[in-house]
Amino acid sequence: MNLFKRESNLLNIANTSKTWDLIIVGGGATGLGAAVDAASRGYSTLLLEQADFAKGTSSRATKLVHGGVRYLAQGYIGLVREALRERGLLLKNAPHLVKKESFIIPNYNWWGGLFYIIGLTVYDILAGKLSFGRAKHLSKKETLNRLPGLKEKGLHGGVVYYDGQFDDSRLAVNLAQTAMEQGATLLNYFKVTGLLKNSDGHLSGVTASNIETGENYQLKAVVIVNATGVFVDDILKMDAPDKKPLVRPSQGVHLVLDRSFLPSEDALMIPKTEDGRVLFAVPWHGKLLVGTTDTPIEYPSLEPVALDAEVEFILRTAGKYMVKAPTRQDVLSVFAGLRPLAAPQNGSSKTKEISRSHKLIVSESGLLTMTGGKWTTYRKMGEDIVDKAIETGGLKSMPCKTAELPIHGSRPNPDRNNHLFVYGADIEKILALCDENPDWKNRVHAKDSYTKGEVIWSVRNEMARTVEDILARRTRILFLNARLAIEMAPEVARLMAAELKKDAAWEKEQVEAFYQTAKNYVLSSVLK
Numbered sequence: 001m002n003l004f005k006r007e008s009n010l011l012n013i014a015n016t017s018k019t020w021d022l023i024i025v026g027g028g029a030t031g032l033g034a035a036v037d038a039a040s041r042g043y044s045t046l047l048l049e050q051a052d053f054a055k056g057t058s059s060r061a062t063k064l065v066h067g068g069v070r071y072l073a074q075g076y077i078g079l080v081r082e083a084l085r086e087r088g089l090l091l092k093n094a095p096h097l098v099k100k101e102s103f104i105i106p107n108y109n110w111w112g113g114l115f116y117i118i119g120l121t122v123y124d125i126l127a128g129k130l131s132f133g134r135a136k137h138l139s140k141k142e143t144l145n146r147l148p149g150l151k152e153k154g155l156h157g158g159v160v161y162y163d164g165q166f167d168d169s170r171l172a173v174n175l176a177q178t179a180m181e182q183g184a185t186l187l188n189y190f191k192v193t194g195l196l197k198n199s200d201g202h203l204s205g206v207t208a209s210n211i212e213t214g215e216n217y218q219l220k221a222v223v224i225v226n227a228t229g230v231f232v233d234d235i236l237k238m239d240a241p242d243k244k245p246l247v248r249p250s251q252g253v254h255l256v257l258d259r260s261f262l263p264s265e266d267a268l269m270i271p272k273t274e275d276g277r278v279l280f281a282v283p284w285h286g287k288l289l290v291g292t293t294d295t296p297i298e299y300p301s302l303e304p305v306a307l308d309a310e311v312e313f314i315l316r317t318a319g320k321y322m323v324k325a326p327t328r329q330d331v332l333s334v335f336a337g338l339r340p341l342a343a344p345q346n347g348s349s350k351t352k353e354i355s356r357s358h359k360l361i362v363s364e365s366g367l368l369t370m371t372g373g374k375w376t377t378y379r380k381m382g383e384d385i386v387d388k389a390i391e392t393g394g395l396k397s398m399p400c401k402t403a404e405l406p407i408h409g410s411r412p413n414p415d416r417n418n419h420l421f422v423y424g425a426d427i428e429k430i431l432a433l434c435d436e437n438p439d440w441k442n443r444v445h446a447k448d449s450y451t452k453g454e455v456i457w458s459v460r461n462e463m464a465r466t467v468e469d470i471l472a473r474r475t476r477i478l479f480l481n482a483r484l485a486i487e488m489a490p491e492v493a494r495l496m497a498a499e500l501k502k503d504a505a506w507e508k509e510q511v512e513a514f515y516q517t518a519k520n521y522v523l524s525s526v527l528k
């Protein structure tokens with residue numbers, strides 16, 4: 001039986017009289033981290049995700065594995081130290097997806113270099129044994145050599161420092177696989193619709209619906225974990241309808257450009273833009289990822305849309321530093337994500353004042369809710385959730401194992417010139433799969449290396465269920481070049497339909513649904 005098939009996981013919930021140790025609601029970084037932690041400690045674990053794994057914020061990050069230089073400047077030493085430890089562990093446990101990245105801060109005033117060198121040296125010292133390398137001053141000439149494309153006028157020099165970079169949704173998929181290997185049951189397209197309580201008001205389970213079939217379930221558990229990101233308040237309201245909101249969503253937008261705007265292996269970091277935000281321009285999968293913004297948003301959405309003002313802000317700011325100023329026509333893809341920031345209870349709407357650290361809340365009913373945090377610290381957040389579940393649920397205490405647990409696909413020194421590198425230790429299995437059908441060795445589209453066999457692989461082994469799952473999160477084409485992704489959709493739908501035994505109507509529906517989503521990732525009016 002294939003461990004990673006949705007059908008196999010469905011069989012695991014057929015016996016609805018079973019009481020799980022934990023039911024985790026939400027399949028983003030937080031929920032997946034908790035599932036890996038709980039299952040690897042030996043607890044029976046069920047994770048339910050209403051859409052695809054990482055469909056929410058967890059596929060929309062800046063892709064940094066970092067301690068947060070900005071938080072250091074704000075004096076959050078403990079938070080930075082913890083994140084730097086997690087950065088080191090993640091590089092060790094998922095080296096196929098995480099790499100060291102050098103960031104250059106250009107200095108346009110004489111004192112800037114000294115200020116940043118001191119701060120970034122402290123940043124590195126805080127990483128201790130898990131250091132990624134010491135920050136160093138760069139002359140003006142060195143800065144321009146390393147970052148061709150950077151404006152020379154007024155430049156004094158630069159500072160280079162090191163942090164981590166990764167592929168967020170690929171890591172999510174690999175975490176889902178790790179959790180399943182450790183014995184957890186995971187279901188995507190499975191929405192929690194209500195909470196079940198005992199007569200004493202304590203939670204006893206959830207009601208949930210299989211989005212693909214409409215079938216409803218009642219599932220029992222000792223502990224329920226609310227790991228729904230910006231949607232935590234929906235679950236909290238199921239528990240206590242008059243509960244005040246915990247989360248204040250804040251939108252962050254990224255633009256993806258051609259590498260020619262900054263043809264370098266180094267990333268550019270602007271610590272303070274015109275409105276006090278940090279701006280990154282980071283090489284990612286052969287393109288340049290530029291962002292981000294910080295816009296308070298009233299209501300969370302699974303598919304947030306970039307605002308014109310955010311796009312203009314990023315283009316304007318990038319243009320201040322790049323010789324070739326990018327325009328709307330140059331944007332290959334634009335995507336927005338919502339930070340699940342913990343809201344202050346005094347009603348302030350300034351996102352800068354809202355805590356970036358994670359917060360674990362225990363409701364009277366026993367519901368555990370995790371808010372805030374970041375991708376980098378997902379493992380620690382999972383550990384904290386399970387430690388608390390042991391305490392509140394009276395589960396037999398078992399030690400956390402995830403600090404030393406390799407993540408599915410883990411393989412050191414990936415060959416990043418081979419586009420298959422993201423699959424890590426699965427590469428040979430994908431190549432063997434392609435031997436089954438010679439056509440699977442062919443590319444889906446002449447303009448991209450992605451092969452037909454990878455579509456089949458992700459359907460069989462990574463629980464991909466829709467065209468969007470493939471083009472947005474198993475491969476990152478929607479995020480890298482949205483128009484190309486739209487062109488690829490019909491062929492992906494055809495391959496998936498054959499593999500999943502779906503009819504022509506499904507294929508058509510899938511292409512149309514993908515088009516509706518993908519058009520929000522395209523800026524100019526090229527779309528008909």
Ligand SMILES: Cc1cc2nc3c(=O)[nH]c(=O)nc-3n(C[C@H](O)[C@H](O)[C@H](O)COP(=O)(O)OP(=O)(O)OC[C@H]3O[C@@H](n4cnc5c(N)ncnc54)[C@H](O)[C@@H]3O)c2cc1C
Nearest residue numbers: 026028029030050056057058062064192229252374375376
């Ligand atoms: C713009 C931006 C840039 C960022 N950059 C970085 C970065 O570079 N590095 C970093 O470390 N962090 C970064 N972060 C933070 C990081 O991405 C988030 O902290 C993290 O992804 C949050 O994960 P999550 O699992 O809590 O939420 P989500 O990923 O949103 O997951 C919650 C899931 O719950 C599901 N769900 C909701 N309701 C239900 C229900 N009723 N039933 C079942 N499922 C449900 C949703 O579908 C969703 O998939 C960034 C965040 C943003 C917004």
